[in-house]
Amino acid sequence: MAAAKGDYEPAGELKIGQVGIANLRVRTLDVERLATEMRDRVARAPKLFARAAVVVDFGGLARTPDLATARTLLDGLREAGVLPVALAYGTSENDALAQQLGLPLLAKFRAQYEPAAGTPSAPAPAAKPAAREITAEAAPAKAAITANAPARAQHPGGEPGLVQLTPVRSGQQLYAENRDLSVLGTVGAGAEVIADGSIHVYGALRGRALAGAQGNEKARIFCREFHAELVAVAGHYKVLEDIPMELRGKPVQIWLDNEELRIAAFD
Template identity: 70%
Template sequence: MSAAMDFELAGELKIGQVGIANLRIRTLDVAKLTEEMRGRVQRAPKLFARAAVVIDFGGLTRTPDEATARALIAGLRDAGVLPVALAYGTTEIERLSEALGLPLLAKFRASYERDEQAASQPAPAPTIREPEPAPPPKAPRSAPAPATPAAANVAPGMIQSAPVRSGQQIYAENRDLTVLTTVGAGAEVISDGSVHIYGPLRGRALAGAKGNEQARIFCREFHAELVAIAGHYKVMEEIPKELRGKAVQIWLEDQQLKIAALD
């Protein structure tokens, strides 16, 4: 008889939402990029020190050569973050990722490309239509009974009733997120819609994760490590001290993150 096979796994693999920062390269200046990242780490070490970063070369007209890319990776590591992948783009970027020994991640490019394509599309010209002749009169008929309005095809908001503790991440996909209690330091709540927090916010809150610039964050007691809407963020060091501990709302206006106390 053959020995019984052991089907007990030594490691359980799951695919889930991963909080990784995306660095969109606008100007390929290794020294400047390194200093900018070093400044971010120094201002918010609990947030950025040894943070996983995806490098996105999609904003450049040309893909950098391997030597320049390696110099950038070394500079970012020296600044205190950990480049872990390239954002998916062209076949040249795919070849570069193979040369560097880094994986490609696709999801970070979606919102950038969607925004840029929308901005480049010209507004449709108005359609001019000839006036149509009036239809012949019809015999009167009784008014139809009022139709029952169809239910809106909207996903219900996600409600988190338990405290979100350090190291936990809660993600509400394609809907709002309501947290009834505390978001602890080191915890992260993410929503593709708005975020409502009815207790203290000591960790990170990210709304409009897929690029919804109309999303907002509402918080009853504000001590956040970081808040972000559609990728625009502020860390604790950039938040006025008079707002700490207050009830606030956060929104995006003219590509700037605004924070104001709630009356």
């Protein structure tokens, strides 16, 4: 039955929010190599990368690839186990290519997960991936604060830090924009905490923690009990499979040293 006149209730509610999307910044246009690298990532951490949404960023190339090459790359990525969903903003040629591929363009959607060699990148402005490249990860938009409204605190720089008083549960995402983040409880498996500054977790860290989201290489991650699925600082990342067994379940700190992600136990 047709809606009554004057009834403007939409059939579908559209909202724009923060989503977890990986950004693949193409540095060398070698389709076979790119697909192989992605296949390896999926094999190493299938819970994180299998069927992950990926934005393809051609901003690191001298020239935008032609339509046939781009299609071959997208097909290769799909066969590797991920789902290309958009191109990152770039030149007018990149815009035209996106239209030919039938894909949207995405600008900065979360954080920078993929540092390009020598030049910081943002998925047009987007991602700065990681100690291998993930741009994955991940990446934003505006902060989706968890359902439990967190309190604010002051961190040393005088900027307000974000304090989460309750656990961050599976499926929740917490983003501290332009500040540090402190979680007084645990970060559950499948949860994600992101900060443009450092991250402090006073309980167990089981989900994902992404510090220095806008490229701050001095940011650090601290936690009392390390079981993280993925950790990243300024785009450099490691997954749990990369972490020595002796560090699991221990208090650790994570930082960048000459663009290499370091993880060490502390008392």
